[in-house]
Amino acid sequence: MSTELQTEILSVPEAAAARRSIRAYRPEPIPREDFERIFDAVRLAPSAFNVQPWRFVVVTDPELKATLGEAANGQRQVTGAPAVIVLYTDMKDVLDHVEDIVHPGVPADRRAATAAGFRSSWAAKSDAEREQWGAAQGYIALGYLLLTAASYGYATSAMLGFDAARVKQALGLPAHVAVPAMVAIGRGDEEGFTHHRHPLERIVSYR
Ligand SMILES: Cc1cc2nc3c(=O)[nH]c(=O)nc-3n(C[C@H](O)[C@H](O)[C@H](O)COP(=O)(O)O)c2cc1C
Structure with missing residues (x-):
């Protein structure tokens, strides 16, 4: 990505x-309206049963970024970027408010049964199974976030190298949530590495 x-x-x-x-950033802050147009596209990401378990915390406070940086093994992009987005997923919140995800097209007399059916399908699962499944949905939003940011000229660096418990503690997030990724974001100050990817014939087959 060009600087x-x-x-x-x-x-x-x-x-x-x-x-x-991109792991080196220019210091200029990101306007709120830029975050809003990025997240306005990200929220349209699809998810199984339309659960939308993703939640985002945009961190710009230097002290908080420093704490997140320590939780991320000192990765320089955490403190160097003007903002770090913590993407977490919360299936408990989804299940506590299932009615929110029932499509408005479902007739009024079937809405309660639809919500109850979804809740009961999760009743036998453990908290860990539920949150692991939710985190997988979170990665769909991560893809949307990285692409949308690039579309608007923002550089990003997705990260999985962090201690999730420390990140949750720093942000006051509940213990049960999953943290699929943190994303440093800002105007880039390096070119990054050229793409190194499998050729199509290695990853696609037609039958
Ligand atoms: C979910 C995820 C987690 C990642 N975690 C880290 C990380 O902790 N630290 C890091 O420097 N890069 C991390 N990366 C960046 C990958 O190494 C990088 O995307 C990959 O090597 C391809 O390079 P590119 O993004 O420049 O195309 C992560 C990427 C993804 C998608």
């Missing part, structure tokens, strides 16, 4: 081609 300030909005294939993990 030049990008003004045009990239298409999805353009953003996929331009995006690279």
